[in-house]
Amino acid sequence: MARRTAQDIRRRNRFDALRCVFAAPGPVSRQEIATVTGLSFATVANLVAELLEAGVLLEVGHEDSKGGRPRARLAINADRGALFGIDVAETSVQVELFDLALTVLQSVRLPLPQADVRPDEVVETIVAGVRGLADATDGRRVLGAGVSVPGLVEREGGVSVYSPYWSWRDVPLRTLLAEHLTMPLYLDNPLKASTVAEMWFGAGRDVDDLVVVTLRAGVGAGIAVDGALYRGATNSAGEWGHTCLIPGGRECRCGRRGCVEAYVSTRGIVQTVRELAPGSPLLDADEATAITAIARAAAEGEPVAVETVARTAHHLGTASADLLNLFNPQALVLGGWVADRLGEPLLRQTREVIAANALPATLQALTLQVSDVPDNPVSLGAATFALEGFLDDRETFGPVAAGRRAARASRARTS
């Protein structure tokens, strides 16, 4: 059975209170946090005391409260520390430095070799990126770094179990990085990272059950249940890209046929153009450039591009309808740069296909939107893992800190 200790519950409540502060357009009061989270005012007061003491929150003035005493307004203390979010992709590594309010301070993208990249090459690139941004911390202490690597990740051990691009097997990436970097390190994959970014900074600010469908070179479905990322037994939940959409259909790079990914990934969409018009000028580029060209051409009414978006919406919508029937979420978010690029036309047509194919009960509570998480959601999510790790730090937030706080309160009373 799952272990639900008082410590777990407290951490979860701490996350919820802080997510609420991040989600608000400006500073908030304790009362507002209590209303949004459903926690009691006493619990919120306690959590806020802890977060103020840890320097994560700041009091930034007061608001009038009709008749009562003025309420203190709280905001994230952006300068309390810095976090790295690192997105290891197929051809490059993006290293971003954030303040504690998760605002980008500085960012750098470094290329990877065009080959079967070795783990030490990735480690070198990450370390170079982190060192290159050291000055931008501007005196803030680095509280942690989150690293997203493609494929299957064993999170607890910080191991890259499998990579879709490189011949990696059980690479202890966190241990390798820890030889060069001293801050706490958190490893996960792009699907989990972009989903946690959505939970803190996107649609997840309003709902607790959501599915984030990401379209990139790979395709996945990030799942949040009851406000928590759903990982499954081996951290591979949400492997939706290899769901069979069309038995005997297109070959997929996984070796099977007809997978969702073979139709709605970058490669899949380009393949649709190729099948529609083998000589199309839209194909005169690498896949990423082609997606941008397709989006532009579709906006101008070019028939092949228009039909490509329509077919992509058809595939995405039919596959999503089944996914939504299973999870019955409050929101479906289309994320990943491909969804971002194809934008509103893809969203509109996908919505129609879903409406025609999903069950009425599924549609009843559902909203559908393109992600509005700022670029890059993967590095932002990776930094969020580092933030979550810091919020879980027993030195800062554990029983010892609580004891210190109680002792100080007691001294204050007796002095």
Add this chain to the structure above:
Amino acid sequence: MARRTAQDIRRRNRFDALRCVFAAPGPVSRQEIATVTGLSFATVANLVAELLEAGVLLEVGHEDSKGGRPRARLAINADRGALFGIDVAETSVQVELFDLALTVLQSVRLPLPQADVRPDEVVETIVAGVRGLADATDGRRVLGAGVSVPGLVEREGGVSVYSPYWSWRDVPLRTLLAEHLTMPLYLDNPLKASTVAEMWFGAGRDVDDLVVVTLRAGVGAGIAVDGALYRGATNSAGEWGHTCLIPGGRECRCGRRGCVEAYVSTRGIVQTVRELAPGSPLLDADEATAITAIARAAAEGEPVAVETVARTAHHLGTASADLLNLFNPQALVLGGWVADRLGEPLLRQTREVIAANALPATLQALTLQVSDVPDNPVSLGAATFALEGFLDDRETFGPVAAGRRAARASRARTS
């Protein structure tokens, strides 16, 4: 955001402690409950005090604890009360009376008219069944009744939103029943009921994340995440039967084509026989009888039956592989009377198909089994909802009861 109050957490811990007592082969100690649930000994002692006071648990002797003082052994107080579990199916209603240990005291199955059954006919049948079993309570107070009705159920309001068999729309079934029955009533559907039965009395005793695939006239996937039933936004999560397995394939009763249900439900399996051998004697019966005949004939090596089981396993396994990739559970349980009837041969072949189709990360942590929940899992699960409702009763377990207990403890100290 979800509301997680102290009351919610306490209820959840109460459920976990009691699930642990139910799951054990004999009486258990507080220490064993603490070990299994991961709760602290102090929390368990508190929960047990509450459950003893409520009469739900009994102390049934002591065990030696090497060197320490003997540990009290705890068991469910079966005679504390009675619960009804009611399974409304397409052609009949089964009403079962349970003691608090969820042992069947008496059971009755009453036929429904062979037509578009009206809500008042279902209400009359349920009420007749409950009254017919009144004597079997043997003086135990009836603590609640759980009612499972097919289709979509709005649980909070106790409304049958949609029925797959009858032309029902938004039938306020709980209100209609409450005109005749005075005990607390809990409404849900067979998928949710059989999944909660699996969580308390089946594979869910050992794992917290599981998927229960049920094969009956309908097909569904019950989902437990972190030891809790996953319902989704409108209580329709797990609608797997209408996932598209073969685009343009068999007509489904939902109006679409190629749904999972069109292949692995009773009707789907009989259709497979019909396609293989239109004149097969296996078809000389209603669908339910045909499934039993197919199981028997397959065991004897009859080629059409053998091939029917193989094709069913193929369809079930390919569809399940995608489902498992999405949820990445610790266990997949095949439930429903069709899985029970086709048994080991279906399980073995389905396992092979899943192994060939699911991702390695999915297979790594997965066990696969046929449900061993005793018949009828739907009425047992319905009674479990009533048990959960009773455990949630604020009169018995709320702050008032806690206050009473504290006052008594205080009096005991001062007297």
